[in-house]
Amino acid sequence: MKTRLRTLILPLAAGLACADASRDDPSGGAVEMAALDAVFADYSASDGPGCAFAVSRDGQQVMARAYGMADLEWHIPNTPETVFEPGSVSKQFTAAATILLALDGRIDLDDDIRSYFPEMPDYGEAVTVRMLIHHTSGLRDWGSVAAIQGWPRWSRVHSHKHALDIASRQRALNYEPGRYYSYTNTGYNLQAMLVERVTGQTFDEFSQERIFRPLGMARTQWRDDFTEIVDERSVGYRRGEDGEWHMLMPFENVHGNGGLLTTVGDLLRFTRNLDTGEVGGPEFVRLMHEEGTLDSGWKTGYAGGLRVGEYRGVREVSHSGSTAAYRGFLTRYPDHGVAVSLMCNAAEADSRGLARQVAELYLADAMTEELPGGPAGVDADPADVAAFAGGYRDTRTGQYLELTADGSSLLMRGGPGGPPLLATSETAFASATGVSIAFEGPPNAGERSAGILNMPAADGVRIEPVGAFEPTAADLADYVGAYHSEEAEVTYRFEVEDGRLVFRDRYGDGAALEPLYPDAFAREFGTIIFRRDATGRVTQASLSEGRVWDLRFERVQ
Missing domain, CATH: 2.40.128.50 (Lipocalin)
Incomplete structure (x- = not known):
């Protein structure tokens, strides 16, 4: 069992915001409590989940408050010390571990990942560790492939073994490595596994030794065993079709892409280190902020698990996240020394919007109008x-x-x-x-x-x-049949019902497809394109969606 430093937290009155008065901003830039509370008015009820947030100036935490309930069954409120999952906010921690390993000289960021994962296919061009960090590898998102397979995340207990198995079955990439950007959890799960293969430690052990303990993040760990008991952890909730709250927890063991268990205070300790380099030094800070660059020279704005850009005229370094019903956002405004961490256990919470509303209260004088002026338009007819x-x-x-x-x-x-x-x-x-x-x-x-x-x-x-596509009955008949994907290990059937093309998965579930353009149909979250041979016969179906491009299905019937 993992050993953690635990702190006893006494529940406060349900629905009340929690704050340590000694944390009021000593710089003279204090924000009215009422203004902060107004931001979270929708998450302050004693019969619903909520959020916690914290603010720091120049590395010193000046505010921490919480709203709503951590556990609706036991009527336990959220506090600033409640443990949440911030989803993909976790990616910057994974990138940090990978970069620290590179600074140790134990890996090179430009190594081909097949040096560490010989089970991965040879795609003809090297996929490098750096590409995993920057989402320019072309690797398909394993969770999206699992959903295509019929087992979306949260529907079964996935592990790194499953993630690697799915990744290693992909005969093709979304694109040639380095040519484009596509967000993929696969690259971050592979980084967690890479650390384990190189060091012989679990990813949590390495992270505790090199990141969490040195930065005083005593209440942070990786969710590498979802059955483990975690003190003061909130429960994730979403509204069901009945309008009532229902639990939605991440019952899986994959981590590195997400899976961080932490508090809003611990998140601020980490993001402060991205300014100071207390852990890792100046080169670590530089590499964490190094943006991905495509083969064309185009910079993507995505660095070491961080999005680098501007918000309302102020330089911002941030990342959002969602896992099951948890939501998170960690943002830093380096030119002004302000950082905001926020996590919620309500699926409907807009974590990015809420955190930025808090930031606006602290940086009101520095921020410009909501949107930049934009391009100069012309008087077009x-x-x-x-x-x-x-x-x-x-x-x-x-x-x-x-x-x-x-x-x-x-x-x-x-x-x-x-x-x-x-x-x-x-x-x-x-x-x-x-x-x-x-x-x-x-x-x-x-x-x-x-x-x-x-x-x-x-x-x-x-x-x-x-052009528009209005398929005839003869057109639709061309597509009817069974199509199999070895990469997703699934067979889809296409049938005609009531004059419309319908797809069915292995369980008989499916839906009608909407025609888009010749041989192309809209599927929920994606596009199915039928491909023909030289004789005009349909022989393949290709599925593209957000994180999986051109996944081929061979016609088998």
């Missing part, structure tokens, strides 16, 4: 803009995105979304959040041209116009 509207195919993934006209701007659905794309020239559009499209030419006689889509995490993505 709405009729000319409307000519670009319609469906397009993302040539990386085959997925569908739709542009609709709104005066002199375009709105995007199915792509990165966000605010409107303003016309910046006759054939170019851009948004205030760094998304832009440059078309090859203006529409000619109703014919739209292809365009190049750039966004914060990727550049040079070609999108091609596609």
Whole structure:
């Protein structure tokens, strides 16, 4: 059994916010308690879950409060010392462990991962450890493949053995290593396993020795055994269809991608080290903030488990997370010495939004308007803009995105979304959040041209116009049959019911598919594209969704 330093926490009155008055901001920049409480008004009830947050200035915690209940069955309130899971906020801890191992000289960040995982396929190009950190490896997300298989996370007890097994069965990557960015938990589970293979320690033992104990994070550990009893841990809750709260806990042992058990105070201790380098030194701090760079030279904004950017004109280093019903956000504003940690045990909580509202109270004088000014638009004729509207195919993934006209701007659905794309020239559009499209030419006689889509995490993505698809009965009959994926170990059946194409998984579950463009249909969370041989016969189905691109199914019937 793991040994932890435990602190006895006395429950406070249910529904009341908790704060240590001695932590009031000594810098003169104190924030009214009422303003903080107002942020969490929806999470302060004595019959629902809630949140805890903490704030630091220049490394000193100046505020810690909690709201709502940690355990609804036992009527135990959240406190600033309650243990939560912050989901993918955990990734910066995993990146830190990997970087420390590299600074020890025990690995090189540019090593091919097959040096440590010989069971992984040879994809013809090296996938490096650095690519795992930056999400530029092209590796498919193992949890997404498991869901395609019929066993989504939380539906069975997954372990690192399962994650590695799924990853090692993938015959293809989402893309050539380094070419694009795609967020994947696989890369972070592999890092946790890499540390274990190189050191002979469990990932928790290494993290305790090199990170948690040196930084005084006495209430932090990895959830590598979900059955372990953890003192003062909150229970995760989500609302069911009946409107009542139901438990939703992470009953799995995979970690590194998430799985950190911690408190809001411990999170602040870690993020302070990203300024000081007390653990790891200056080179550690540099590598943790080094952004991923694509082959094109494009910087993705994703560093060592950290997103590097700006919020309302202020430099921000942050990461959000969600695991089961837990939500988390850890953010730091290095130019102002302010950091905010927040965790909730309510699935409906917007952890990013809540934490930033707290930050706004402490940095009100430094922050600008909600959105930057954005690109300088031109006086475009709405009729000319409307000519670009319609469906397009993302040539990386085959997925569908739709542009609709709104005066002199375009709105995007199915792509990165966000605010409107303003016309910046006759054939170019851009948004205030760094998304832009440059078309090859203006529409000619109703014919739209292809365009190049750039966004914060990727550049040079070609999108091609596609026409509407209204399949006939004969068209639908072409797709009927069984299709098998060795990579996902699953067979899908496609049938026609009431004039619509329907897919069924191994359990008979499924849904009707919506036609998008010829041979392409919308599936929940993704796109199914049927592929034909030289004779025109449908021989394959390809499934693309957020974290899995072009997963092939061979027709077997």
